[in-house]
Amino acid sequence: MLPVEQAEAIILDLVNGFDSQRDVETLNLGASLNRILATPVISQLDFPHWDNSAMDGYAVRFADVETTPTTLEIVEEIPAGYQPQNTLQPGQAARIFTGAIMPQGADTVIMQENTEKAENSVKILQSPQSGEFVRHRASFYQAGTPLLSPGIPIKAAEMAVLAAAQCSEVTVYRQPRIALFSTGDELVPVDQPLQPGQIVDSNQYALSAFIAQTGGIPLPLGIVRDREDKLRETIAYAISTADVVLSTGGVSVGEYDLVGKILQELGGQVHVRTVAIKPGKPLTVATFNANKTGRPCLYFGIPGNPVSALVSCWRFVQPALKKLSGLKAHWLPHFVTAKTAHPLKGAGKRDAYLWGQLTLKNEQYEFKLAGGSHSSGNLINLAQTNGLAIVPTGTKEILAGEAVRVMQV
Numbered sequence: 124m125l126p127v128e129q130a131e132a133i134i135l136d137l138v139n140g141f142d143s144q145r146d147v148e149t150l151n152l153g154a155s156l157n158r159i160l161a162t163p164v165i166s167q168l169d170f171p172h173w174d175n176s177a178m179d180g181y182a183v184r185f186a187d188v189e190t191t192p193t194t195l196e197i198v199e200e201i202p203a204g205y206q207p208q209n210t211l212q213p214g215q216a217a218r219i220f221t222g223a224i225m226p227q228g229a230d231t232v233i234m235q236e237n238t239e240k241a242e243n244s245v246k247i248l249q250s251p252q253s254g255e256f257v258r259h260r261a262s263f264y265q266a267g268t269p270l271l272s273p274g275i276p277i278k279a280a281e282m283a284v285l286a287a288a289q290c291s292e293v294t295v296y297r298q299p300r301i302a303l304f305s306t307g308d309e310l311v312p313v314d315q316p317l318q319p320g321q322i323v324d325s326n327q328y329a330l331s332a333f334i335a336q337t338g339g340i341p342l343p344l345g346i347v348r349d350r351e352d353k354l355r356e357t358i359a360y361a362i363s364t365a366d367v368v369l370s371t372g373g374v375s376v377g378e379y380d381l382v383g384k385i386l387q388e389l390g391g392q393v394h395v396r397t398v399a400i401k402p403g404k405p406l407t408v409a410t411f412n413a414n415k416t417g418r419p420c421l422y423f424g425i426p427g428n429p430v431s432a433l434v435s436c437w438r439f440v441q442p443a444l445k446k447l448s449g450l451k452a453h454w455l456p457h458f459v460t461a462k463t464a465h466p467l468k469g470a471g472k473r474d475a476y477l478w479g480q481l482t483l484k485n486e487q488y489e490f491k492l493a494g495g496s497h498s499s500g501n502l503i504n505l506a507q508t509n510g511l512a513i514v515p516t517g518t519k520e521i522l523a524g525e526a527v528r529v530m531q532v
């Protein structure tokens with residue numbers, strides 16, 4: 124039984140991030156939200172593109188306004204987007220607005236609030252600093268400067284940068300293709316009436332959602348009966364076509380738990396069999412040599428209990444998918460220290476991961492255990508979970524009011 128951190132390290136080591144030449148696609152900028160940038164973005168433009176005004180006011184020659192009050196002739200009005208027509212001569216000013224190009228001859232902007240306008244002239248009431256309120260060309264970034272580096276997700280701010288740099292198309296990593304299927308004779312699809320002994324295959328939905336949220340493309344392969352030939356067929360197909368395979372069920376020690384055996388028969392190298400975590404102990408992780416995608420395939424045999432399945436995904440699969448997808452950093456889960464509102468029971472030789480809600484109260488995190496049973500079969504009280512409180516191996520109990528480490532999900 125591997126300690127959690129060791130299993131995490133082994134799994135991350137098995138993952139080679141996507142290749143920045145081969146595993147990429149080019150998208151229209153508008154379609155690139157949440158995708159991972161695969162190439163550096165170098166600006167072809169200076170930022171700002173021109174000397175321009177940072178204020179609504181008057182463009183002037185500083186020499187004219189060193190002593191105030193003084194009155195200047197207004198020779199032009201320059202709104203944003205307009206090309207100035209005049210060069211300012213001594214004693215002249217141009218009405219100017221935020222973002223508008225500075226006229227030739229002007230070197231300073233007086234904010235409107237420090238002026239008094241007459242018909243064709245303006246009285247400057249207060250002396251500015253030399254060069255005040257002028258944004259100089261290339262003072263933010265010069266053409267040729269890298270603006271964004273590869274391996275970052277494209278969110279609203281990155282969209283703005285890419286648009287401003289006129290990148291109408293962007294090269295991003297492709298999304299990982301994740302095959303998933305559920306094993307078990309007792310499972311039925313969501314729309315089928317239940318016969319005695321049957322339950323709905325909720326994992327198929329949970330895992331598809333998890334994959335999509337993590338930026339992957341789910342390839343759902345449905346329910347596979349606990350029959351060796353059917354399982355072998357499905358696993359063989361899945362590993363031939365996907366970057367990662369997630370199967371649930373069939374990995375503990377029961378007579379019908381066939382996944383581990385088949386993985387080995389198909390030439391898989393098994394790296395993890397059990398992890399010291401509750402729920403989620405019988406996690407099987409294997410790798411297969413390069414398949415149709417030209418890349419090795421990573422296989423996660425995940426325990427079937429719905430809570431175990433999601434906890435395994437959050438704790439172990441998510442970091443692997445993030446690393447695979449080309450993200451340069453931030454693969455690991457985020458942990459915070461919280462005060463627990465309820466006593467938290469340990470799980471002996473395993474780390475207990477207890478689900479519940481994390482809230483910020485008086486600038487301190489508080490953890491509230493989900494109400495009801497903490498059986499790994501009880502998925503109902505998993506809803507609204509945003510934190511898993513961790514009671515480390517060997518700790519009997521964390522008392523109410525004490526500090527606990529919580530993984531955010």
Ligand code: AMP
Pocket residue numbers: 305306307309310322323324325326327371372373374375377425426427428429500
């Ligand atoms: P297993 O890991 O196959 O031994 O399954 C452990 C428990 O999880 C059993 O009670 C199964 O009925 C349940 N289970 C297995 N697969 C699923 C699934 N896809 N959806 C919901 N429950 C499942």
Ligand code: MG
Pocket residue numbers: 306307308372373379427
């Ligand atoms: Mg089963």
